[in-house]
Amino acid sequence: RPEDAAVAATLTRRELEILRLLTQGLGTAAAADRLHVSRATVRNHVQNIFAKLGVHSRLAAVAYAAEHRLF
Numbered sequence: 001r002p003e004d005a006a007v008a009a010t011l012t013r014r015e016l017e018i019l020r021l022l023t024q025g026l027g028t029a030a031a032a033d034r035l036h037v038s039r040a041t042v043r044n045h046v047q048n049i050f051a052k053l054g055v056h057s058r059l060a061a062v063a064y065a066a067e068h069r070l071f
Helices: 002-010 013-023 028-035 039-053 058-067
Strands: none
Touching: 002 039, 013 028, 013 039, 013 058, 028 039, 039 058
C-alpha cells in the first residue's frame, strides 16, 4: 500500500535496522551490542520510531511492522 511505503520512507536506514532487530526480539542492550552503539543511541532511535509510526511501545512497533509488511 502506498501509505505503508510513505511511512517506511520516513524511517532512516538505522531506524529500520533497529526496528528489524526489535522484530527479532532483541532488547536495547543486545541491539546496541550488535550495532556497536550505546544503549542511549538505541533508545533515541526507538523513540523516533515510535513517533514516526504513531505507536507507544516496542510491541506496537513490531506489530505495525508486521501488519504493514515493512520487512
